[in-house]
Amino acid sequence: MTDKTTEILEARGKRYGDFAGHAQITQDLKELMKGVIGWTKLNNAMRESLEMIAHKIGRILNGDPFYDDSWADIAGYAELVTNQLHTPIAPKQIPVTTTVATDEVEDPRAVGKRKVLRLTWEDVFGRIGRIPMPMVSGRKTMIHGIPRGGAIVAGLLVAKFGDCQIVESAGIADVIVDDIRDSGKTLEQFKLDDKRTFVLVDKAKENIPDEVWVKFPWEAETELPEELRDAPQN
Numbered sequence: 001m002t003d004k005t006t007e008i009l010e011a012r013g014k015r016y017g018d019f020a021g022h023a024q025i026t027q028d029l030k031e032l033m034k035g036v037i038g039w040t041k042l043n044n045a046m047r048e049s050l051e052m053i054a055h056k057i058g059r060i061l062n063g064d065p066f067y068d069d070s071w072a073d074i075a076g077y078a079e080l081v082t083n084q085l086h087t088p089i090a091p092k093q094i095p096v097t098t099t100v101a102t103d104e105v106e107d108p109r110a111v112g113k114r115k116v117l118r119l120t121w122e123d124v125f126g127r128i129g130r131i132p133m134p135m136v137s138g139r140k141t142m143i144h145g146i147p148r149g150g151a152i153v154a155g156l157l158v159a160k161f162g163d164c165q166i167v168e169s170a171g172i173a174d175v176i177v178d179d180i181r182d183s184g185k186t187l188e189q190f191k192l193d194d195k196r197t198f199v200l201v202d203k204a205k206e207n208i209p210d211e212v213w214v215k216f217p218w219e220a221e222t223e224l225p226e227e228l229r230d231a232p233q234n
Helices: 003-016 019-034 037-041 044-062 068-085 121-128 149-161
Strands: 096-100 113-118 141-145 164-166 175-181 196-202 212-215
Touching: 003 019, 003 044, 019 044, 044 068, 121 149, 121 196, 141 149, 149 164, 149 175, 149 196
Parallel strands: 113 212, 141 164, 141 175, 175 196
Antiparallel strands: 096 113
16 A cells, blocks of 8 residues: 555545444445335436435544535535436437348248347346335245246346345245236236236337337347347347
């Protein structure tokens, strides 16, 4: 460690207090925020703002509460979100690629003009963050993913929210998830009692035409109908 680095750390220690103490306060605040259902309703900018505000609060509580820059920073991060809320942003349009089938195939939906809606991992993670995961008192939230795509969605939810676990039986699950609601037939069998079912893509609610084929990033190109495999990537 250089003399300059040591000098900086000593100066910040005097102003913000012991780093371990500050880290404990900040992490506790972040865990508290992430543990409520409202966290799932926030976009990335809101979450980042609150995490940075938690960082500044940690400095205030652990160090010098009269250092005005810490308070100004909190106001600044809040203002960034306020500005975003008042700035019109066009909704993100996911492009589709189009191809025309020339050969007869067994699947009648694959005949004629077909389109492919290709979701990226960024699209998937954004949709995962909008699933309102319920918090269950005294235990982890139990998730059942309908094979195959739903199992991947369940794994992503566990990775994101942490305080949940995957179960093999839909009957004991608090949440049932799938990758897509197309005809709706798959999910019909899982409407048990008050179980909550969620999907990443709901074609009816999102006004996605029946002829559009939704491709998820974990699906190989060879899983598309043959006449769609050469469609360019978005």
